[in-house]
Amino acid sequence: MSITFENKTFHLRSSGSSLVMQVTSSGYLAHLYYGHALPDGDYRFETLAPVLPQGSFFPNPPQEDELVSLATAMMEYPCYGTGDFRPSAIAAVGADGSPAVDLRYVSHRIYAGKPAIPGLPATYAAEQDADTLEIDMQDHTGLVVTLIYTAFRDYPVITRSVRAENRGSHTITLERIYSSATDFPTSNYDLLHLWGSWAMERTPERTPLTHGGQRISSLRGSSGHIHNPFAALVEKDASEEMGEVFGFSLVYSGSFAIETEVDSLGQTRILCGINPDGFGWQLQPGEKFDTPETVMVYSDQGIGGMSRTYHKLYSRHLIRGPWRDRDRPIIINNWEATYFGFNEEKLLEIARAAAPLGIEMLVMDDGWFGRRDDDHSSLGDWYVDQNKLPLGLGHLSDELHKLGMQMGIWFEPEMISPDSDLYRAHPDWALQLPGRPNSPARWQYVLDMSRQDVQDYLFERISDILSCAKIEYVKWDFNRNLTEVGSALLPPERQKEVGHRYMLGLYALLERLLNAFPDLLLEGCSGGGGRFDPGMLYYSPQIWTSDDTDPIERLTIQYGTSIVYPPSSMSAHVSASPNHQTGRVTSLNTRGVVAMGGSFGYELDISKLSDSEKSEIADQIRQYHEYAPIIRDGSYYRLMNSHEAGAWEIVSDDGKTVLVGYVSVLVRVVNVRILKLRGLDENARYLDPASGLVYTGGALMHGGLNLSLLNLRDREAVMIKLVRVD
Ligand code: DGJ
Numbered sequence: 001m002s003i004t005f006e007n008k009t010f011h012l013r014s015s016g017s018s019l020v021m022q023v024t025s026s027g028y029l030a031h032l033y034y035g036h037a038l039p040d041g042d043y044r045f046e047t048l049a050p051v052l053p054q055g056s057f058f059p060n061p062p063q064e065d066e067l068v069s070l071a072t073a074m075m076e077y078p079c080y081g082t083g084d085f086r087p088s089a090i091a092a093v094g095a096d097g098s099p100a101v102d103l104r105y106v107s108h109r110i111y112a113g114k115p116a117i118p119g120l121p122a123t124y125a126a127e128q129d130a131d132t133l134e135i136d137m138q139d140h141t142g143l144v145v146t147l148i149y150t151a152f153r154d155y156p157v158i159t160r161s162v163r164a165e166n167r168g169s170h171t172i173t174l175e176r177i178y179s180s181a182t183d184f185p186t187s188n189y190d191l192l193h194l195w196g197s198w199a200m201e202r203t204p205e206r207t208p209l210t211h212g213g214q215r216i217s218s219l220r221g222s223s224g225h226i227h228n229p230f231a232a233l234v235e236k237d238a239s240e241e242m243g244e245v246f247g248f249s250l251v252y253s254g255s256f257a258i259e260t261e262v263d264s265l266g267q268t269r270i271l272c273g274i275n276p277d278g279f280g281w282q283l284q285p286g287e288k289f290d291t292p293e294t295v296m297v298y299s300d301q302g303i304g305g306m307s308r309t310y311h312k313l314y315s316r317h318l319i320r321g322p323w324r325d326r327d328r329p330i331i332i333n334n335w336e337a338t339y340f341g342f343n344e345e346k347l348l349e350i351a352r353a354a355a356p357l358g359i360e361m362l363v364m365d366d367g368w369f370g371r372r373d374d375d376h377s378s379l380g381d382w383y384v385d386q387n388k389l390p391l392g393l394g395h396l397s398d399e400l401h402k403l404g405m406q407m408g409i410w411f412e413p414e415m416i417s418p419d420s421d422l423y424r425a426h427p428d429w430a431l432q433l434p435g436r437p438n439s440p441a442r443w444q445y446v447l448d449m450s451r452q453d454v455q456d457y458l459f460e461r462i463s464d465i466l467s468c469a470k471i472e473y474v475k476w477d478f479n480r481n482l483t484e485v486g487s488a489l490l491p492p493e494r495q496k497e498v499g500h501r502y503m504l505g506l507y508a509l510l511e512r513l514l515n516a517f518p519d520l521l522l523e524g525c526s527g528g529g530g531r532f533d534p535g536m537l538y539y540s541p542q543i544w545t546s547d548d549t550d551p552i553e554r555l556t557i558q559y560g561t562s563i564v565y566p567p568s569s570m571s572a573h574v575s576a577s578p579n580h581q582t583g584r585v586t587s588l589n590t591r592g593v594v595a596m597g598g599s600f601g602y603e604l605d606i607s608k609l610s611d612s613e614k615s616e617i618a619d620q621i622r623q624y625h626e627y628a629p630i631i632r633d634g635s636y637y638r639l640m641n642s643h644e645a646g647a648w649e650i651v652s653d654d655g656k657t658v659l660v661g662y663v664s665v666l667v668r669v670v671n672v673r674i675l676k677l678r679g680l681d682e683n684a685r686y687l688d689p690a691s692g693l694v695y696t697g698g699a700l701m702h703g704g705l706n707l708s709l710l711n712l713r714d715r716e717a718v719m720i721k722l723v724r725v726d
Contacts, residue, residue: 002151003110003131009043010108012133012149016156017298019149020048021076026063027104029137029147031074031183035244036300037156049074049185052265059083072265074183077137077147077162079103080176086261086269087213089162089181091276094141095170103137103145114150117161119504121251121538122293123317129153142168142285155313156298162291166283174281178257178273179250180294187211187262189233192245192303194560198225199548199581201529202560206234209262217257217275221446221482221499222526223533229256230564233270238302240638241678245299245306248272249564251318252292253535254503255279278485280496295534303563304678308635311566315632318534319541319569321514323521327628328542328568328599329406329473330358330621335365336549336575337605340373343388344396348403353607355403357614358621362400363408363475368393370420375479376443379415380422382461397469408473408521409465413458414506415444415479422457429454431498433486441480448487450501455509459516466517476510476540478526503535510539523571532561532569542571542599549575549603550582551594552715555646555663558597559638567650568632570598574620576605586715588613592620593661593717596631597648600624623719630657637678646717651679656724658686662707663717673712674704686722694725 002013008023009032020033020043032049045051051068054060058069061083067073070083078084080091081100091099110133114125133149146163160180166172187209193216194202207214216231218224229250235243248270250256255275262268272294281289295313299305315324332354334342342364351362369385370378384393397407416423416430418440423430430445432438438445447454465471487498514520522540524531528547536543543565546557554572561570572595578585595601606617630652639647639660646663662675680686680697687694695705700722710718 002153003133005108005110007042007044010133010135011038011043012151012158013037014151014156014158015154016300017158019158023105024066026061026065028061028065028067028070029076029103029105029135030067031076034182034184034246034296035298074185074267075181077103077145078181078269086263087259087271088176089178089271090145091175092139092141092143092164092177093173093175094139094143094168099175101139101143103139106136106138106144108133108135114159115148117290117293119507120290120292121318121507121535122161123159123251123295123313124320125150125152125317129317141170141172142166143172152313152317155309157309157313158296159293160296161293163288164283165288166285169285171285172283174283174289176276176279177281177289177291178271179291180248180273180296181269181271182246182248182296184233184268187266187268188236189268190236191260192232192234192563193258194228194230194563196225196560198527198530199546200553201225201532201546201557202228202563203556204560204563209233209260209268211262211264214260215257218255219275219277221255221485221502222478222531223253223256223535224481225527225530228564229258229272229533231258231260231270231272232303232306233268234303240304241302243300243302245303247297247299247306247310247564249295249297249310249534250292251295251534251538252503253506253531253533255499274500278496278499281500282494282497292535304637307563307638310564311636314534314537315566315568318537320538321541322519323541327625327632328521329360330624331361331363331408331473331601332359332606333363333365333475333573333601333603336580336603340367342367344391347396348399349607350605351400351403351405353609353614354602355405357606357618359405359602359606361406361408361473363410363473364396365410365475366412366477368409377417377419379412379417379444380420380447382411382465393465393469393471397471401470406472407470408475409471410475410477411462412477412479413462413509414447414449416447417444419443428488431482431484431486431502432488433484436484439483441483444480446480446482448489448498448502449505449509450487450498451489451505455505455512458509459512462513463516466520472519473521473523475523475525475544478531507535507539514539529557529561532565537565537569542569545570545572545598548581549573550579550584551586551591551663552584552665553582554594555665556642558594559642559646562636562638562648567598567636571601572596572598573601573603575603587717588616590663590715590717593663593719594646596620596624596627596719597661598631600628627659630659634659635679639675639678645673647675649677649679655681658722658724660705660720660722661717662712662720664712664714667712667714671708673707675707676704677701681724685725687725688720688722690720695722
């Protein structure tokens with residue numbers, strides 16, 4: 001068992017990391033340590049986390065206690081209003097009207113395995129893969145808070161979530177309830193996070209921690225394009241492959257916050273969870289509330305080591321269902337080929353050109369339902385548009401299957417167009433605040449997913465469509481953020497619950513659909529990658545990475561996304577050149593190499609391509625089939641900063657095959673380009689079948705591949721495969 005409790009000290013050990021905490025004499029839960037795995041030992045304040053000095057401005061606990069002051073001590077789950085002046089993990093208003101909370105240890109349980117979180121996505125583990133600790137803490141109001149920790153046995157991963165239960169006799173209103181709080185004794189770290197916007201998602205930014213607070217957050221009702229629910233504390237001298245990194249990734253797709261605080265003593269606190277702004281949750285006596293999960297990854301092999309742990313964990317213990325272990329179909333999506341201007345004949349023309357090249361699925365994007373010839377109407381009217389598809393979905397699907405292709409379809413279920421039959425019948429189904437007009441975005445409002453009748457309607461419409469034709473894939477889009485977040489069904493005192501109830505409703509609907517259609521492949525999407533988060537990955541093993549399909553722009557987007565998310569989760573398509581978003585001209589080869597950095601597909605009018613382009617596509621597809629299992633299960637290394645060039649490497653699980661993708665970005669005439677590989681066996685030999693050259697692993701990692709010899713010009717790319725030969 002990797003969790004022990006001795007001398008009032010808990011020691012959780014995952015493979016590679018330790019978390020130590022101590023119950024003090026008056027029942028506080030003090031944080032002693034999180035980091036590199038510690039051996040068995042006697043850990044307490046004296047031996048691990050010396051108590052800091054006190055003074056007039058550092059109040060003492062009401063009873064004498066080893067902690068001396070809550071204002072300076074490292075706390076495991078800091079509470080608001082009872083002596084800790086730093087940002088707190090919990091504030092809850094009880095019968096006395098104060099949001100102060102004072103949690104003291106009551107009991108704990110340790111067991112093998114990992115519990116699910118009711119209604120929420122989370123990582124999962126079998127009994128032999130992980131151990132769990134639950135610690136009950138109680139306030140005098142009757143609020144019982146259970147801190148839930150799981151330590152993974154094969155990864156340096158500890159997950160955290162929190163359950164609150166009202167065991168008192170009065171209503172308790174949660175004002176904030178973070179999923180995790182982690183204190184560090186120093187601030188010798190940079191903050192790494194992923195910022196962005198539409199068509200520019202997940203750009204890594206590394207900044208020094210500053211005294212006071214820093215905050216990465218979303219108030220959009222979705223994780224959003226602007227920040228990702230992830231942050232890492234990176235030791236000052238840590239780099240891509242060296243040094244200590246502490247990752248925090250939140251398994252949630254709604255409004256979130258990750259806050260850091262460096263106090264006057266130079267200690268650091270990092271908190272992750274549901275954004276407290278605009279949040280509130282009433283707990284009646286007997287009711288419970290569960291937070292989403294924080295996934296904490298420790299790496300002593302730099303940022304790359306952290307990423308590889310997230311990749312493996314999310315590929316094996318978050319993504320589920322049959323598609324976790326299957327090669328994903330190579331799709332062609334009609335969006336950039338036709339936008340709204342298609343009919344059955346046009347789709348079949350694309351399919352007839354695509355099928356012989358090996359493309360396996362046609363995805364019909366936006367515009368097949370209601371009267372949707374542009375984005376001004378019809379969301380919610382999930383009935384086929386007879387003008388575009390007079391013979392119905394069944395006929396289109398039959399024709400595609402006759403060609404040997406599968407069929408995918410686009411939905412944007414959470415939305416409602418004011419110009420729709422659904423809105424005319426059910427205006428109360430949109431999110432809304434009494435007396436305030438709704439703010440449209442892309443001419444649409446958002447459905448109130450907290451309502452059971454809305455979920456039922458969507459389930460009925462989507463299942464009907466999926467049952468009336470053979471449809472193997474759904475692209476689940478979401479093209480605006482939440483405003484006027486109120487529900488016509490809830491009383492005023494529960495309106496602050498709507499944002500989180502929306503997420504619970506969305507997750508419940510996704511779960512219900514996957515139970516009804518277990519083989520369905522879901523692809524998440526939100527105007528590209530506006531909801532690319534671990535919560536959505538639990539339901540959709542791949543997510544449309546960005547609406548920006550320009551391969552040079554995609555280098556940065558995919559580079560940033562790979563900081564947390566596995567390559568197989570990044571849906572990536574070869575689109576037309578000049579690119580529709582940037583006008584940049586690139587070769588088909590470059591577009592192919594970049595799209596092969598993720599789950600591969602096409603998004604252009606393939607029927608208009610020349611024979612030589614088609615035959616190049618057929619070659620790409622043959623190549624991708626060979627690479628797909630390696631991309632899905634291998635270990636991923638970022639070899640260069642994406643501004644210099646695109647350079648990544650994937651080593652297969654068995655170490656026998658190595659893929660190297662390289663895209664030159666700004667070539668200089670005098671340009672020596674040496675690419676040092678990673679993760680190889682020093683003494684093994686690797687053959688490059690294309691050149692016939694054999695290298696030792698040591699030569700490739702320390703001497704490097706000399707790409708200068710390829711004489712690549714601007715925006716040219718190469719995919720190199722190396723095979724271990726002994
Ligand atoms: C946004 C998506 O990201 C695009 O791929 C496309 O599906 C459009 N929505 C359709 O409206």
